[in-house]
Amino acid sequence: MTFPADYPINNRWPAKDPSVIQLYSFPTPNGIKVSLMLEESGLAYEPHTVTLADSDVRSPEFLSLSPNNKIPALIDPTVDGEPVTVFESGAILIYLAEKSGKFLSTDPAKRAETLQWLMWQMGGLGPMFGQLGYFTKFAGAQIEDPRPRERFLNEGKRLLNVLNGALEGKDWVVGDYSIADMAIGPWLNALEMYGTKDALGFAEFTNVVAYLDRFNARPAVQRAKNIPPRP
Numbered sequence: 744m745t746f747p748a749d750y751p752i753n754n755r756w757p758a759k760d761p762s763v764i765q766l767y768s769f770p771t772p773n774g775i776k777v778s779l780m781l782e783e784s785g786l787a788y789e790p791h792t793v794t795l796a797d798s799d800v801r802s803p804e805f806l807s808l809s810p811n812n813k814i815p816a817l818i819d820p821t822v823d824g825e826p827v828t829v830f831e832s833g834a835i836l837i838y839l840a841e842k843s844g845k846f847l848s849t850d851p852a853k854r855a856e857t858l859q860w861l862m863w864q865m866g867g868l869g870p871m872f873g874q875l876g877y878f879t880k881f882a883g884a885q886i887e888d889p890r891p892r893e894r895f896l897n898e899g900k901r902l903l904n905v906l907n908g909a910l911e912g913k914d915w916v917v918g919d920y921s922i923a924d925m926a927i928g929p930w931l932n933a934l935e936m937y938g939t940k941d942a943l944g945f946a947e948f949t950n951v952v953a954y955l956d957r958f959n960a961r962p963a964v965q966r967a968k969n970i971p972p973r974p
């Protein structure tokens with residue numbers, strides 16, 4: 744397989760420079776994580792806007808790369824002549840960390856700790872906050888039964904408390920800035936848009952508040968929020 748000739752996605756989202764990493768994404772929390780890693784690491788890449796509309800994420804061209812019909816997804820055309828494709832934001836972060844040699848320690852203990860917090864975000868913080876958004880801001884907000892909202896609010900508070908504890912005495916979740924922080928930060932920022940900060944008692948988690956301020960002060964974070972650009 745060679746890129747772009749053998750990749751249908753290129754017919755719909757053509758690469759201008761097929762020699763660099765191709766990112767197919769949208770600036771949601773899961774998308775921003777990967778744009779952020781690309782910006783922080785300095786790897787050369789080309790972003791393509793794939794909206795969340797079925798006409799994009801369920802198109803045959805996108806499904807040929809990301810069969811789970813979700814952004815983000817990536818093609819790295821430069822690996823030993825054989826392109827590498829990856830979907831799932833956590834897997835992409837690990838791939839890019841290994842490729843760049845940045846933001847994931849090679850020390851076994853530090854690496855395990857970083858992956859632990861990355862998986863905590865992937866399996867806990869992201870899905871729970873995503874459901875919280877659905878039941879408070881999006882279509883689920885119309886549902887009268889209060890139990891889903893309560894469940895995800897309580898789970899959100901629990902997770903914020905866990906993170907707050909982990910951040911005690913530290914700037915970043917494993918000490919040095921890593922792919923775990925790049926995964927966690929965008930999901931904390933999503934709470935503003937959901938309008939759930941007060942209901943979660945966000946201000947009481949003072950370590951998390953300071954952490955998010957530090958995160959948002961990074962120039963790459965500000966850039967990544969608009970990569971790829973919304974249509």
Ligand SMILES: N[C@@H](CCC(=O)N[C@@H](CS)C(=O)NCC(=O)O)C(=O)O
Nearest residue numbers: 771773795800813814815831832833
């Ligand atoms: N576990 C996946 C989740 C990705 C995900 O939920 N993507 C959403 C946007 S944040 C999406 O593409 N939704 C489109 C759809 O479900 O149709 C990851 O982390 O990459």
